[in-house]
Amino acid sequence: MSELVNLSLCSLCIRQIAGENSENVQQCEKAYECMLCFGILDQEMIDEVGERVQEAFQKTPYDSSSFILALNLPVAQTLRETLISRLRPDFNGTICSVPFKVRNIDAYIKKLQSYSGKRPTLSSDLQLMITFEQEEFNLQDLDFLKNEFPNDFRRSKRNRFDNKEEPVECTKQQLQCVTNRINESIAKKFKFQSPTKKCTFRLNFERDPVFIAGRYCKFSRCLPQSPWSEEKDGPREPGNSVSEKVCDVLKKEFCASDSRFITSGREDIDVRMLGDGRPFVVELRNCRITEPVRGKKYIDTLSEVAKKINANKDVRVNFLTRVTREAAEKLNQDEDEKRKQYTAHCYSILPICVDSFENACQKIPLEIIQKTPIRVLKRRSLLDRPRNIYSMEFMILDSHHFLVRLETQAGTYIKEFVHGDFGRTRPSLSELLGVEHGEVDILELDVEKVDLDWPPKYEQPVWFR
Amino acid sequence: MTSYASVVDRIYKRHASEKYSNISYLHHPSGVTVVVLREIPESEVISVEYGATKKHGVDRSNVAVVGKGKKGGVVLQTDTKLCTIKCADGSEITVRSGVKGTLVEMNDRLKTQPDLIRTAPENQGYIAVVTYGAGIRETDGFGEVLPQKRLKLQKL
Numbered sequence: 356m357s358e359l360v361n362l363s364l365c366s367l368c369i370r371q372i373a374g375e376n377s378e379n380v381q382q383c384e385k386a387y388e389c390m391l392c393f394g395i396l397d398q399e400m401i402d403e404v405g406e407r408v409q410e411a412f413q414k415t416p417y418d419s420s421s422f423i424l425a426l427n428l429p430v431a432q433t434l435r436e437t438l439i440s441r442l443r444p445d446f447n448g449t450i451c452s453v454p455f456k457v458r459n460i461d462a463y464i465k466k467l468q469s470y471s472g473k474r475p476t477l478s479s480d481l482q483l484m485i486t487f488e489q490e491e492f493n494l495q496d497l498d499f500l501k502n503e504f505p506n507d508f509r510r511s512k513r514n515r516f517d518n519k520e521e522p523v524e525c526t527k528q529q530l531q532c533v534t535n536r537i538n539e540s541i542a543k544k545f546k547f548q549s550p551t552k553k554c555t556f557r558l559n560f561e562r563d564p565v566f567i568a569g570r571y572c573k574f575s576r577c578l579p580q581s582p583w584s585e586e587k588d589g590p591r592e593p594g595n596s597v598s599e600k601v602c603d604v605l606k607k608e609f610c611a612s613d614s615r616f617i618t619s620g621r622e623d624i625d626v627r628m629l630g631d632g633r634p635f636v637v638e639l640r641n642c643r644i645t646e647p648v649r650g651k652k653y654i655d656t657l658s659e660v661a662k663k664i665n666a667n668k669d670v671r672v673n674f675l676t677r678v679t680r681e682a683a684e685k686l687n688q689d690e691d692e693k694r695k696q697y698t699a700h701c702y703s704i705l706p707i708c709v710d711s712f713e714n715a716c717q718k719i720p721l722e723i724i725q726k727t728p729i730r731v732l733k734r735r736s737l738l739d740r741p742r743n744i745y746s747m748e749f750m751i752l753d754s755h756h757f758l759v760r761l762e763t764q765a766g767t768y769i770k771e772f773v774h775g776d777f778g779r780t781r782p783s784l785s786e787l788l789g790v791e792h793g794e795v796d797i798l799e800l801d802v803e804k805v806d807l808d809w810p811p812k813y814e815q816p817v818w819f820r
Numbered sequence: 821m822t823s824y825a826s827v828v829d830r831i832y833k834r835h836a837s838e839k840y841s842n843i844s845y846l847h848h849p850s851g852v853t854v855v856v857l858r859e860i861p862e863s864e865v866i867s868v869e870y871g872a873t874k875k876h877g878v879d880r881s882n883v884a885v886v887g888k889g890k891k892g893g894v895v896l897q898t899d900t901k902l903c904t905i906k907c908a909d910g911s912e913i914t915v916r917s918g919v920k921g922t923l924v925e926m927n928d929r930l931k932t933q934p935d936l937i938r939t940a941p942e943n944q945g946y947i948a949v950v951t952y953g954a955g956i957r958e959t960d961g962f963g964e965v966l967p968q969k970r971l972k973l974q975k976l
C-alpha cells in the first residue's frame with residue numbers, strides 16, 4: 356500500500372469528511388488554512404456573510420419574501436475536493452459522501468434565513484449569489500492541470516493571435532471537462548498547501564426580469580427612438596428619446612437597475628409613428644419592487660403608469676400590459692412577413708398629370724430591389740434587398756405635391772423608394788410616375804400602422820407570481 | 821415659385837476635390853462618399869470603362885464587397901483610376917479617386933446608359949461609392965465646400 360498524502364484540515368472537515376481517526380491528517384490552527392474547505396464552512400465566516408447579506412437587504416430592499424441561494428465556490432476548492440476524494444478512499448467522516456456544495460448550502464441556508472428575514476426556497480424570482488474567492492493557488496493549479504491535460508488547456512488560435520493576455524486561472528468549465536479523468540496517479544502528483552489568507556466573498560442579487568409590453572406612438576419629428584447624437588462621440592441629450600421616455604418611468608416605478616427597449620422595427624428621427632403605435636417590450640432587470648405587478652394587479656398599476664408616461668406630449672403608450680418572457684420573445688419573430696403602412700408627403704420638380712398616378716397604381720403590387728441605401732451603408736452590408744410594395748394610393752394636392760399611402764413589407768426603406776437613392780432603388784417612385792429625369796423627394800413621412808397583433812390577447816388575463 | 825433644396829443637399833455635403841477638378845464628392849456624415857462628375861462634357865458620353873483598359877487592370881465594376889466591413893473592396897489611393905469616360909466627339913476623361921478609401925460600388929448602370937453621367941450627374945449618373953475604415957467619418961482630399969443647389973418647381 357502506498358503512502359497516504361498528508362492533509363491539514365479544519366475540525367469540521369475532519370469530523371464530517373475525514374473521520375476522527377484518519378491517518379496522516381492534522382487539524383489546522385486557523386479554519387481558513389483547511390486544505391479542503393478554505394474555511395468557508397467556519398462559523399465566523401458564515402456569520403460574516405450573514406451580516407453582509409442583512410446589510411445589503413437593508414440598503415437595497417427587495418419586496419420579495421423568498422430567495423434562491425446560489426453559491427459560487429472557488430475553482431481551486433472544487434479541484435481539491437476531487438483530488439482528495441481520489442487520494443483518500445479511506446475517509447469515513449459522518450457525511451463524507453455528501454458533495455461539498457450540498458454541505459455548504461446546508462451550512463449557509465439556515466443562517467441566511469435568520470439574517471435576511473426571507474425564506475430560502477428552490478423557486479423564487481430573486482436569486483442571491485455568493486461568490487467566494489481564493490486566488491492564491493490559481494496559477495499553480497492551472498500549471499498542474501496544463502501539465503496533466505495539455506490538450507484541454509491549449510489556447511485557441513484566435514486567442515493566440517488576438518494578443519490577449521495568457522489566462523491566469525482555470526475556469527469552471529475547463530475543470531469540469533477533466534474532472535472525470537483525474538485518477539489517483541495524477542492526483543498523487545499534486546502538492547497540497549494550506550491557504551495563508553481568508554477567502555473573500557461578493558454578494559450579487561438578481562431578480563427575474565419583468566416584461567412590460569405595449570405600443571408606442573411618436574408625435575415629434577426631432578425625437579430619436581434610442582439615445583442618439585449627430586456628432587460621432589457627441590454628448591447625448593439625456594431623456595431625449597422614445598426609449599428613455601418610456602423606460603425611465605418604468606424603471607423608476609419598479610426600482611429596476613437596468614432596462615432594455617425592444618421594438619418591432621424602428622422609425623427615423625424625423626418620422627412620426629401614428630395609429631395604434633409600434634409594438635414594443637421593455638425588459639426591466641433586477642426590479643426591487645414587483646408587488647404592484649403581481650397577480651392581476653398589473654392591469655390597474657400599468658394603466659396608471661401609462662398615464663405618467665403619457666404626461667409628456669411627444670410619446671404616447673397604448674395597451675400597456677405585463678407579459679411572460681415567452682410572449683416577449685415572440686415580438687421579433689417572422690420579421691419579414693410583417694406589413695407596415697406609411698403616408699409620405701412628396702413633391703416632384705416636374706408637374707405630374709392624373710394619368711401618371713393611375714399608371715403607377717396599376718403596377719402595384721410590385722417587387723422592388725433596393726441596394727443598401729448610402730445613408731446606412733456604413734453600418735450594413737451592401738446587398739440587393741428585394742421588398743414588396745403591396746398597395747399604393749395617391750392623394751393629389753397640386754400639380755407638384757401629393758400624399759402617397761403605401762403598404763409595404765417590413766424593412767422597406769421608404770425615403771429611398773421615393774427619391775430613388777441615386778437610382779439604387781429600382782423602380783423608384785419617380786420611375787413609376789414617369790418623371791425620372793426630374794426629381795421626386797419626400798418632405799414628411801408618417802408610419803400609420805405596424806401590422807402585428809400586439810400585445811398578445813388572452814381570454815383570461817394572465818396571472819403573474 | 822416654390823423651391824426646395826435638392827435631395828443631395830438635404831442629406832449630403834458637396835465638396836470639391838483637392839487634387840482633381842473634374843470630380844466632386846457628395847459626403848454623407850456617416851462616412852460614405854459618392855463620387856460624381858463635376859465638369860460635365862458637352863458631347864454625349866458613349867462609354868464608361870472601369871479600369872480594364874490596362875493590361876492587368878481590375879474591372880472595378882465586378883468587384884463585390886462582402887459584409888459590414890466591405891471586405892474585398894479595391895483599396896483606393898488618391899491617384900487610383902476609377903474609370904475612363906469616352907465621349908462622342910472622341911475626347912476622353914480619366915476619373916481618379918482623389919481620396920484614400922475602399923471602393924464599395926461602381927455605378928454599373930453606366931455600362932448600359934453611359935450618358936446618365938452627363939444628364940443626371942448627381943443622381944442616377946453617379947460614378948462610385950467610397951467608404952473608409954470602421955468609425956472613420958472624414959477623410960483628407962476634400963477641397964472647398966461647394967454651394968448648395970435649389971430646385972424650382974417647373975411649369976409644363
